[in-house]
Amino acid sequence: MVTIKDIAEMAKVSKSTVSRVLNNxxxxxxxxRMRVEKVVEQTNYTPSQHAKSLRTKKTKIVGVILPTIQTETSSKIVTGLGREFSKLGYEILLANTNLNKEKEFEYLDLLKVRGVDGIVLIATNTEPKLLEKIKEINIPLVMVGQAAEGMMSVTYDDYHASRELTSLLIDKGHERIAFIGVDETDQAVGMRKKGFLQEMAAHQLEVSETWLEKGIFDIDSGYDAMEKILSNSRRSPNKIPTALIAVTDRLAMGAMSYLKKQGMRVPEDMAIAGFGASEFAxxxxxxxxxxxxxxxxxxxEAAIxxxxxxHSKNHTEKIVLDYRLIERTSI
Amino acid sequence: MVTIKDIAEMAKVSKSTVSRVLNNxxxxxxxxRMRVEKVVEQTNYTPSQHAKSLRTKKTKIVGVILPTIQTETSSKIVTGLGREFSKLGYEILLANTNLNKEKEFEYLDLLKVRGVDGIVLIATNTEPKLLEKIKEINIPLVMVGQAAEGMMSVTYDDYHASRELTSLLIDKGHERIAFIGVDETDQAVGMRKKGFLQEMAAHQLEVSETWLEKGIFDIDSGYDAMEKILSNSRRSPNKIPTALIAVTDRLAMGAMSYLKKQGMRVPEDMAIAGFGASEFAxxxxxxxxxxxxxxxxxxxEAAIxxxxxxHSKNHTEKIVLDYRLIERTSI
DNA sequence: GCTTTTTGTGGAATCGATTCCACAATGAGT
DNA sequence: ACTCATTGTGGAATCGATTCCACAAAAAGC
Incomplete structure (x- = not known):
């Protein structure tokens, strides 16, 4: 391994001078300068990041904590992060919690020890304990997908997207709309439910309890949820919904799969809409x-x-991204 | 920041002793030992990775180079890697080339500078230049998905999987089978084609040139390829294939989409099979x-x-993983 | 021509760990 | 009682960079 000392000797200058050349x-x-540059060129020398980090306390590494990488949402966000970060020479250290909330805490500590310059948290919740921990480790951090008091964040306009989608279904003549959500600790997705309920209320449409089910984040749970909704609604006639909103495309896909198996037609017997614009949708x-x-x-945006x-430049506290409704023939 | 020196003073021992306690x-x-452990506990001290790495030349970080993270294949592999690595305290540094081959080289250099302990390369090709570069940086490296002379690797048994799948279609009575492949520099996927051709030959079945098309890795190109195959085959009657094998599920999905649009039925008019076991399949x-x-x-397996x-324990050079045929109603 | 300021350079300290080595205090063996 | 191995400890060097500081030479100001 060639070090700065070797370069200094070969260029007949001191280590200080080499360092000055390298860092302008x-x-x-x-x-x-020319002598040093020449030697650097010849030897293919690159300074050791370890030594550098030890002195400067900077690593040019950002940690990315995410619940799973096996969703299009996560992998797309990571792609976007990577694109921006690599422009400025930052690399990504991946911290996959596999949906284990405990691990979020562990990773926050670990990333601190690793000395990352910043952290991106693709969050699934905003529990006070988590927020406390984040404050405690005191590293620049931006949350994606969830917002919280005093945190930088990039979020989606779930509420309005959901209202608009609901409104679209109502315009099409639907009055009984079912809804498949997820666990309520996910505030962002919670907004989709809120938007749905408020838009329904705005049109004086009632929402039966039997139309509301919950899934987790996989396709099967959409299938199950749809089954429950139908079997629950069948007991009371005239209460069978004519449309369904699922908070993710996967859930919608599962639901559609169940309907087909039951011989129901989409959208004639049941209109379906999802969220997320999956590639397969x-x-x-x-x-x-x-x-x-x-x-x-x-x-x-999160990376920027x-x-x-x-770099302690001025930065926006909270960014809310726009959405785009994609109307297709499932409704 | 609390350092080893602080701990030493507080526990009234030397830095050396603290280090010995910490590293057993x-x-x-x-x-x-007790005094040190107590102080470590109280202060919540964790040793600086930078200093450690500088001395020991170990980082407990492995680099993962991949062509894109937006495929199920990649993201599943990364999940598997993460699971094993985190057991031993290794973290993953992500290097996403976004399908840019140039970047593979850049990242190999970069990971060397970063001083990673090892590298996992989810490869799309095995060009000599790449293999040379890998030898040059001289860091333990394992390739996933492609094998090459003198490299550790984890690959799939593409050849036999493809033969078996082809055989299955033939058993079902198909004699004219079309095939959608990809760029031939991908050796692994190339094996799928080879398996297909050899199994056909083994049954004395001819394969018309018009049945062979290529796509890239997205769904649309499957759609296009199917379109070409049909329009090419129509010119010569009795040459329209009755089955299709696509080298990825996405390609199969695109092909299926085209067939449906044309009013053809699957599997009656055309049986379809893919590779990869996508969640949505x-x-x-x-x-x-x-x-x-x-x-x-x-x-x-790659992580292990x-x-x-x-750790320079004995290690297998090449691992070939088993596959599993999943027969569903598309054939 | 003599003081200031601007350039340019190298020596030495520093970051926070590990590790070699010297040395002291035990205990064991004969 | 005298060697010799075992245990336990701290000092100092080291890893490879950055950065402060002192100092010299050149340029500028009066």
């Missing part, structure tokens, strides 16, 4: 109506925001 | 026959192999 700081004569039969959230953009914060 | 090395009296209409490659397992190599 202080005074260096043209002559010395347009290839379903029929193509799924959904809401596009531009996840890659979210990643890019974090970089600004790390 | 050398002789330490029970008395001293079973929710297609009809559910897609495919080959499951256990990508998470591949990630785990790399860890063994880094």
């Amino acid at each position: 700081s202080g005074y260096v004569s043209e002559d010395a 347009q290839y379903l039969d029929p193509p799924l109506t959904t809401v596009d959230y531009q996840n890659e953009k979210a990643g890019e 925001q974090l970089i600004n914060c790390m | 090395s050398g002789y330490v009296s029970e008395d001293a 079973q929710y297609l209409d009809p559910p897609l026959t495919t080959v499951d490659y256990q990508n998470e397992k591949a990630g785990e 192999q790399l860890i063994n190599c880094m």
